[in-house]
Amino acid sequence: MKAAVVVFPGSNCDRDCAVGIERSTGAAVDMIWHQETTLPEGLDLIVLPGGFSYGDYLRCGAMAAQSPVMREVVKAANDGVAVIGICNGFQILCEAHLLPGTLLRNSALKYICKSVDLDVINANTRFTAGFGGQSTARMTVGNGEGNFFADEQTLARLEGEGQVAFRYRQNPNGSAHGIAGIVNARGNVLGMMPHPDRAFEPELGSTDGATLFRSVMGCA
Secondary structure (H helix, E strand, O other), X not given: OEEEEEEOOOEOOXXXXXXXXHHHHOOEEEEEEOOXXXXXXXXXEEEEOOEOHHHHOOOOOOOHHHOOHHHHHHHHHHOOOEEEEEOHHHHXXXXXXXXXXXXXXXXXXXXXXXXXXXXXXXXXXXXXXXXXXXXXXXXXXXXXXXEEEOOHHHHHHHHHOOOEEEEEOOOOOOOHHHEEEEEOOOOOEEEEOOEHHHOOEHHHOEOHHHHHHHXXXXXX
């Protein structure tokens, strides 16, 4: 099993993601600098980590979405490779048009960092199948712009076509429909604001992130 974690200027959860994947699945993880123009062959998973790429200037994720490596990430996603964007990575996926919608300032206009409980809305995706009959998950959010927004037509499509993967039980940032994570129509790209990379060992308060990593790598 092989995974890659893309590192942008300002990423600060890249090592967390690499360690979380390694310890949860045993996969080999390559760290890929954003200026690379190729990706390793045979990848099972690409992760865009959390952090503050380019200092969150312009719009969160907007500059990172133009990094050279993103052309290869988009190509890999279109070829069916699994891609996860976590927190800032979710913002980048939206800016790169791999996922619909956008992430706005939190409704309280404050940075929020705390554990949150999630409902597993669709347990039939590559990322959530490992949860089995487990209907809830616990992870951590840490963001100032985690307020998911999309127009009503897009929201209706996401809900109606099973593209909502996770929903907050108590919405911390004002996201439309309480959405915490969505997948693309093909089901191989996941964007989520909560951090599975902060929930992969009991010492971190939850192992639900490990379940997600094992699920997408096919070893749940």
